[in-house]
Amino acid sequence: MNCEICEQIKNKKGVLYQDKNITAMLAPKPTAAGHVYIVPKKHVTILEQIPDKIIGEMFAKANKISMACFESLGVQGTNLLIQNGLPAGQHHNHCILHVIPRRENDGLNLAWQPKQINEEEMSTAEIKIKENTSQVGVFEKEKQKPIKIKEPEEIKDKEKEEDYRLKERIP
Amino acid sequence: MEGITPEQLAQIQQQCIFCQIASGKVASKKIYEDEKVVAVLDINPANPGHLLVITKKHYFVMPQMPDDEVEHVGKIAKQLSQVLLKALKLEGTTVFIANGVAAGQKAQHFMMHIIPRKEGDEVGIQVQPKQISETDYDKIYQALSQGIKKNLGDITGLEKKSEEKTEEKESKEKISEEETEEKEIEDAEIVKEDAEESKPKIVIDERKKKEKKKTEKKEKEKKKKNKDKEGASLDDIAKVLGA
Structure with a gap:
């Protein structure tokens, strides 16, 4: 499976920031000067496959990078954008959170025309969506925590054992 | 605001x-x-x-x-x-x-x-990729990476940083090895003393051997470190002279 983004993470070309889970890189073909991709390091195709913790971190880093765009590039605005799926215009098979710096009259087309939708359509959409929201706000928990607690306990046990033996020997 | x-x-x-x-x-x-x-x-x-x-x-x-x-x-x-x-x-x-x-x-x-x-919904929002010259790319990279350092701290995971970190880890590991050796010696002493103080000479010999090994190791490490720091030490000398 060829993924341009995964290759770029390996090559470190244009990488601005990276940590355990996330890489931020300068877009090779930017739509505006300073266009940054924020991606999960592990290959993930669509937004819904990203673990909750990592998508949260991605947004936090995107916000910091957005601030950096204001400060270092002197832009007047930024857009954060996820194109999730082909009809949304997703080009790569790796999920990307775009940070796009904006300048006045830059000629970018990132707006939409509102559609005329009647009251009936609105309420059917509302009902359909509400039927599925029971799990929203329930986040995945981290699995690594119990392992960290075990380690110090084992060391303590060893110390106790040693002490116990010494006490036995003294009388 | x-x-x-x-x-x-x-x-x-x-x-x-x-x-x-x-x-x-x-x-x-x-x-x-x-x-x-x-x-x-x-x-x-x-x-x-x-x-x-x-x-x-x-x-x-x-x-x-x-x-x-x-x-x-x-x-x-x-x-x-x-x-x-x-x-x-x-x-x-x-x-x-x-x-x-x-x-x-x-x-x-x-x-x-x-x-x-959905396919063909004519919403708009198009991100059109554009070609950018390498000089512009580098300029933006420099400017942005400085801004990101300010907002996100140092860029981790890039080559220089990772090398420094591994060196630190290695030195820590060496220290821990030494500590464990010392503990082993102490343990050995206790065991031997318990065994009616029969062969104290051997204990001392073992100790001396281990101490020798330790000093040798330390010397080797020092030599290594000096080698690594030769380039930096020149700068240090220059600084002292300048002051």
Whole structure:
């Protein structure tokens, strides 16, 4: 499976920031000067496959990078954008959170025309969506925590054992 | 934006239509609510099911928000996108945030759009890739990476940093090895003393051997370190001379 983004993470070309889970890189073909991709390091195709913790971190880093765009590039605005799926215009098979710096009259087309939708359509959409929201706000928990607690306990046990033996020997 | 007094903020919140939607004073088609955000149906939707995620606190733009709220908004975006895909049988979603008028922000309150997408829906929002010269690319890279260092700390995981870290780890490991050796010697002493003090000479011999080994190891390490630092030491000398 060829993924341009995964290759770029390996090559470190244009990488601005990276940590355990996330890489931020300068877009090779930017739509505006300073266009940054924020991606999960592990290959993930669509937004819904990203673990909750990592998508949260991605947004936090995107916000910091957005601030950096204001400060270092002197832009007047930024857009954060996820194109999730082909009809949304997703080009790569790796999920990307775009940070796009904006300048006045830059000629970018990132707006939409509102559609005329009647009251009936609105309420059917509302009902359909509400039927599925029971799990929203329930986040995945981290699995690594119990392992960290075990380690110090084992060391303590060893110390106790040693002490116990010494006490036995003294009388 | 930061120089706003609490009284002014209260006034803004009274006038802000989105603060009133979030607090329930203005009627809306509410989809989801928790202590930090509210999700409602947009009254001027790009597609049926177009959602707005609004913070309960008043922020003009995202950079004003604390990290925990930004992270929460991200997680909610993922989950609501999932809900939309399932409920409306979509083929995709667009998650969109605008910071500043130049970015197309119309309201004075932070909000995130989640737009349902289907093939041929003519919504727009096109990211057109453009070619950029390598000199421009490098210039932007330099400027941005400095800004990001300021906001995110040092860039971790890049080559130089990782080398330094591995060196630190190695030295720590060596120290721990030495400690364990010392403990072993102590343990050995106790055992031998318990065994009626029969062969004290051997204990001493073992000790001496281990101490010799230790000193040898340390000398080797020192030599290594000096080799590594030869380049830097020249600079240090230059500094001293300059002062």
